[in-house]
Amino acid sequence: xxxxxxxxxxKKEEIILSAVKIVNRKGYRGATMDExxxxxLMTKGSLYYYFKNKEDLIxxxxxxxxxxxxxELQGHLNEMISNEEKLRRMIVTHIQYAIEEKETFNMIIxxxxxxxxxxxxxxxxxxxxxxxLFDKVIREGIAKGEFTIGEPKIARMILLGSMNWIQQWxxxxxxxxxxxxxxxxxxxxxxxxx
Amino acid sequence: xxxxxxxxxxKKEEIILSAVKIVNRKGYRGATMDExxxxxLMTKGSLYYYFKNKEDLIxxxxxxxxxxxxxELQGHLNEMISNEEKLRRMIVTHIQYAIEEKETFNMIIxxxxxxxxxxxxxxxxxxxxxxxLFDKVIREGIAKGEFTIGEPKIARMILLGSMNWIQQWxxxxxxxxxxxxxxxxxxxxxxxxx
Amino acid sequence: xxxxxxxxxxKKEEIILSAVKIVNRKGYRGATMDExxxxxLMTKGSLYYYFKNKEDLIxxxxxxxxxxxxxELQGHLNEMISNEEKLRRMIVTHIQYAIEEKETFNMIIxxxxxxxxxxxxxxxxxxxxxxxLFDKVIREGIAKGEFTIGEPKIARMILLGSMNWIQQWxxxxxxxxxxxxxxxxxxxxxxxxx
Amino acid sequence: xxxxxxxxxxKKEEIILSAVKIVNRKGYRGATMDExxxxxLMTKGSLYYYFKNKEDLIxxxxxxxxxxxxxELQGHLNEMISNEEKLRRMIVTHIQYAIEEKETFNMIIxxxxxxxxxxxxxxxxxxxxxxxLFDKVIREGIAKGEFTIGEPKIARMILLGSMNWIQQWxxxxxxxxxxxxxxxxxxxxxxxxx
DNA sequence: GATGAATGAGGCTTCATTCAT
DNA sequence: TATGAATGAAGCCTCATTCAT
Numbered sequence: 001x002x003x004x005x006x007x008x009x010x011k012k013e014e015i016i017l018s019a020v021k022i023v024n025r026k027g028y029r030g031a032t033m034d035e036x037x038x039x040x041l042m043t044k045g046s047l048y049y050y051f052k053n054k055e056d057l058i059x060x061x062x063x064x065x066x067x068x069x070x071x072e073l074q075g076h077l078n079e080m081i082s083n084e085e086k087l088r089r090m091i092v093t094h095i096q097y098a099i100e101e102k103e104t105f106n107m108i109i110x111x112x113x114x115x116x117x118x119x120x121x122x123x124x125x126x127x128x129x130x131x132x133l134f135d136k137v138i139r140e141g142i143a144k145g146e147f148t149i150g151e152p153k154i155a156r157m158i159l160l161g162s163m164n165w166i167q168q169w170x171x172x173x174x175x176x177x178x179x180x181x182x183x184x185x186x187x188x189x190x191x192x193x194x
Numbered sequence: 195x196x197x198x199x200x201x202x203x204x205k206k207e208e209i210i211l212s213a214v215k216i217v218n219r220k221g222y223r224g225a226t227m228d229e230x231x232x233x234x235l236m237t238k239g240s241l242y243y244y245f246k247n248k249e250d251l252i253x254x255x256x257x258x259x260x261x262x263x264x265x266e267l268q269g270h271l272n273e274m275i276s277n278e279e280k281l282r283r284m285i286v287t288h289i290q291y292a293i294e295e296k297e298t299f300n301m302i303i304x305x306x307x308x309x310x311x312x313x314x315x316x317x318x319x320x321x322x323x324x325x326x327l328f329d330k331v332i333r334e335g336i337a338k339g340e341f342t343i344g345e346p347k348i349a350r351m352i353l354l355g356s357m358n359w360i361q362q363w364x365x366x367x368x369x370x371x372x373x374x375x376x377x378x379x380x381x382x383x384x385x386x387x388x
Numbered sequence: 389x390x391x392x393x394x395x396x397x398x399k400k401e402e403i404i405l406s407a408v409k410i411v412n413r414k415g416y417r418g419a420t421m422d423e424x425x426x427x428x429l430m431t432k433g434s435l436y437y438y439f440k441n442k443e444d445l446i447x448x449x450x451x452x453x454x455x456x457x458x459x460e461l462q463g464h465l466n467e468m469i470s471n472e473e474k475l476r477r478m479i480v481t482h483i484q485y486a487i488e489e490k491e492t493f494n495m496i497i498x499x500x501x502x503x504x505x506x507x508x509x510x511x512x513x514x515x516x517x518x519x520x521l522f523d524k525v526i527r528e529g530i531a532k533g534e535f536t537i538g539e540p541k542i543a544r545m546i547l548l549g550s551m552n553w554i555q556q557w558x559x560x561x562x563x564x565x566x567x568x569x570x571x572x573x574x575x576x577x578x579x580x581x582x
Numbered sequence: 583x584x585x586x587x588x589x590x591x592x593k594k595e596e597i598i599l600s601a602v603k604i605v606n607r608k609g610y611r612g613a614t615m616d617e618x619x620x621x622x623l624m625t626k627g628s629l630y631y632y633f634k635n636k637e638d639l640i641x642x643x644x645x646x647x648x649x650x651x652x653x654e655l656q657g658h659l660n661e662m663i664s665n666e667e668k669l670r671r672m673i674v675t676h677i678q679y680a681i682e683e684k685e686t687f688n689m690i691i692x693x694x695x696x697x698x699x700x701x702x703x704x705x706x707x708x709x710x711x712x713x714x715l716f717d718k719v720i721r722e723g724i725a726k727g728e729f730t731i732g733e734p735k736i737a738r739m740i741l742l743g744s745m746n747w748i749q750q751w752x753x754x755x756x757x758x759x760x761x762x763x764x765x766x767x768x769x770x771x772x773x774x775x776x
Numbered sequence: 777g778a779t780g781a782a783t784g785a786g787g788c789t790t791c792a793t794t795c796a797t
Numbered sequence: 798t799a800t801g802a803a804t805g806a807a808g809c810c811t812c813a814t815t816c817a818t
Contacts, residue, residue, distance in 0.1 A: 004801075011802090029223035032787060044788085046803050054788065109362075154370075154378050161359025162352040169351065176348075184348050191385045205777095227813060239815080240778050248813060392780075399781090417611035420808060434782050436810065497750075542758075542766050545751065546744040553743025564736075572736050579773045615792060627794080628799050636792065783815080790808080797800085 012050050013064070014040060020061050024103040028058060059119045065107040066126040069097060073133050083141035084190065090134060091189055092182045094163050099178050102167045109164045131156060138193055147193040155193050162189065206244050207258070208234060214255045218297035222252060253313045259301045260320040263291060267327050277335035278384065284328060285383055286376045288357050293372050296361045325350060332387055341387040349387050356383065400438050401452070402428060408449045412491040416446060447507045453495040454514040457485060461521050471529035472578065478522060479577055480570045482551050487566050490555045497552045519544060526581055535581040543581050550577065594632050595646070596622060602643045606685035610640060641701045647689045648708040651679060655715050665723035666772065672716060673771055674764045676745050681760050684749050713738060720775055729775040737775050744771065 018039040022031040033054055037044040051057040076089045097105045108130065115123065134156045141147035149155050163185065170181070212233040216225040227238040227248060245251040270283045291299045302321065309317070328350045335341035343349050357379065364375070406427040410419040421442055425432040439445040464477045485493045496518065503511065522544045529535035537543050551573065558569070600621040604613040615626040615636060633639040658671045679687045690709065697705070716738045723729035731737050745767065752763070 008801090027221060027223065029221060033789085034787075043804055045790085045805065048789070048791095049802065149382070151378055151382075154375070155382060157359060157363065158356040158379070158382055161357070161362075162355040164359060165351060165355025168355075181348070184345050185352070188343070188345075188349060188352055188386050191388075192382050194385075226811080228811095237779050238813080239780075242814070243777060396780090415609060415611065417609060421810085422808075431783055432809085433784065433811085437781065442809070537770070539766055539770075542763070543770060545747060546767070546770055549744035549747025549750075550740040551743070552747060553739060556743075557739065569736070572733050573740070576731070576733075576737060576740055576774050579776075580770050582773075614790085616790095625800050626792085627801075630793070631798065779816105779818085781816090781818105783813100785812095785814105787811080788809085791806095792804100793806105794804080795800105795802090797802105 008050075012060075015047060015050055015057065016061050016064055019057055020065060020107060021103050023058060023061060024106040031058075033057075055115065055119065059115060059123070062107050062123045063126070065104045066123065066130065069105070069108055070126060070130050070133075072097075073130065077133060077137065083137050083144060083146050084194075086137045087134075087141065087193070088186045088190065090137065091159065091163065091186045094160070095166060095182050095185055096178065098163055098167050099170055099181075105167065109160075131160065134159065141193065149193050152193075158192055159189050202244070206254075209241060209244055209251065210255050210258050213251055214259060214298050214301065217252060217255060218300045225252075249309065249313065253309060253317070256301050256317050257320065259298045260317065260324065263299075263302055264320060264324050264327075266291075267324065271327060271331065276340060277331050277338060278340050278388075280331045281328075281335065281387070282380045282384065284331065285353065285357065285380045288354070289360060289376050289379055290372065292357055292361050293364055293375075299361065325354065328353065335387065343387050346387075352386055353383050396438075400448070403430075403435060403438055403445065404449050404452055407445055408453060408495060409491050411446060411449060412494040419446075421445075443503065443507065447503060447511070450495050450511045451514070453492045454511065454518065457493070457496055458514060458518050458521075460485075461518065465521060465525065470534060471525050471532060472534050472582075474525045475522075475529065475581070476574045476578065478525065479547065479551065479574045482548070483554060483570050483573055484566065486551055486555050487558055487569075493555065497548075519548065522547065529581065537581050540581075546580055547577050590632070594642075597629060597632055597639065598643050598646050601639055602647060602686050602689065605640060605643060606688045613640075637697065637701065641697060641705070644689050644705050645708065647686045648705065648712065651687070651690055652708060652712050652715075654679075655712065659715060659719065664728060665719050665726060666728050666776075668719045669716075669723065669775070670768045670772065672719065673741065673745065673768045676742070677748060677764050677767055678760065680745055680748050681752055681763075687749070713742065716741060723775065731775050734775075740774055741771050 015036065019031065019036045022035050022039065025031075026035075033044040033047055036057070037047050047057065051060065073090060073093060076086050076093065079086065079089075081089075097108075108127065135152055138147060138149075138152040138155055142149065142152060166181070166185075170178075172178075176184075209230065213225065213230045216229050216233065219225075220229075227241055230251075231238040231241055241251065245254070267284060267287060270280050270287065273280065273283075275283075291302075302324065329346055332341060332343075332346040332349060336343065336346060360375070360379075370378075403424065407419065407424045410423050410427065413419075414423075421432040421435055424445070425435050435445065439448065461478060461481060464474050464481065467474065467477075469477075485496075496515065523540060526535060526537075526540040526543060530537065530540060554569065554573075558566075560566075564572075597618065601613065601618045604617050604621065607613075608617075615629055618639075619626040619629055629639065633642070655672060655675060658668050658675065661668065661671075663671075679690075690712065717734060720729060720731075720734040720737060724731065724734060748763070748767075758766075
């Protein structure tokens, strides 16, 4: 790859990161091209050099965030540990994401009604992939007798739903540290599947 | 109360119901005064006779929905049953809301970033009240030895979070009926607190 | 028709007239909604109360102008005179339009590439109707032995083309008055069909 | 002339040709610098090395096209044939231009409203020159008794106007071939001057 | 009470133009 | 010479809001 292409990609990434921040604060409709550009000390006209239009930009935001999260999670699957331990680590990771990368993270979990179907599909695909990783661990845990539940998918929904909710109320000044939360959530949520 | 006042209130309620529908479909920014009015065969100009502005209207939407939900839930607290049974019923009710009244329900759980702080506070108050009902049952359950957990608030967050998440994926054509879901969720979520 | 509807139509017509003026001066792309509105001391936002968008407005311009011209021309067909005399009068009328109503007239003759096909069709229909009136007179003249040519359609094209061209160069300060032009053109153009 | 200058001129010409194509397809305002450059596999920034700005580029388009057409026409004047025959050939040539080089040709006949007066003048000069060639033949024909009309300029306008109009409706799939049209037009238009 | 009409701010997008490299 | 990148003005359109009737 040529240097210029690299620079292009880097700039695109910068813009995406700025957009992610603002979209998470204000939603798709609330985020304006103006604001996204201003954050980078650019003018909104410049954004159109990198992205076809707003929908395209936001779409690529989703893609980037989802892919990253997916990779991160996949790491735990390859470790040589029990499924319970795998699940515990995935819970810890997911919560960390939900808290520390709150902005990017919202993109994983909030289904936007704003995409034309042709753009929505690839996003749903990655989203399903992400959820599938949880399913896999739970199902293997059941197979090995570590877990006992009959509805692994619903259990997964409970896990993800409850964790996604954290960012609705979490504040660093609140009573619990992130580490405490991770521990408590892991403990309580593992009760669900056991 | 005079008859004219009654009529005024009734009209206001109609408008709020229409607004709730549309806000939940399109979000705060996507809902237009035009659309809200059209649903009632009015013109948007008229809305300003009943509400100061859009923010005011949406604010009153939140208030109404939250109050209703609160009342409904409170009913379970006065029944003469175990706390586990109370909690089970509250779960069932909450899920029913989340599925059947998805539109209105969204207002309970999605904190809109759109309110000025002076308007946000009363909403948060009612929201806390709602959550407090769950807390109360859980805490009493712990006191009576029905539940064993050490972090009732976090357990409550897990319960609400996981249930709120349902509407992100639930579809009547999906594999499970609402009744099945209510049962499974109740079973799995009670494991958390026990 | 209610009074309010009448007013609406009148306003629409005013806007159309303003738009016609500007479109003829600057073309479809050059005419701005801002300028069209300013001419009427309105703001561009108001235009959207009356027309869906720019294309819709310009489309209705074409429709109105074409219909008017059509009616005017049709008048000559019902008179009890020879076809040569009919054709002469149609020529005089067409030239008068081309000169005195230059602005509206352009809309009859300039095919805009700007319309989506669904909107283009009705316009072409009226345009063909207009041309058809010339065809009819020429063909009847041939039948009666007044004219001798074998290609009535091409003759019509020559007539219309040459007359439409007048506005490209005509200026009231120029050497010839409109009346003189009408006479000369009628004389020369009738030579074509005879 | 130095080699580098020659190259410069050649590049300029290429750009002009590309611009002509696009301007004729989309009009002055519809043609974008981007599109003109893309056709030559350049970037729009480069255009500004060769032309001061868009107006300058389009202006030079007009100049080039008009000069070419002028030269072509002038050829017929030097042949040793009757004025009627000269005029017939000029008609044939003009129609061929109008049909086969429709794109470039438009520039001769459509006076763009887009030029500042200082740029418009030289264009009008060449345009008049072109028209003057027709005038000359007609006037000489009158002098020699071949033609009989009293208004040679208006006759010329009729000729040019009717021929320019052809491209508004001509389509290769239509009923008549170009050759047929040339013949019929020559026949009918010569009736005007005789 | 209700509405038709108007307004103006603000959003998305395009594009001629500039300029450092 | 050429280009990649940025800019900013201007255009289309939406919509909350206002107000005379």
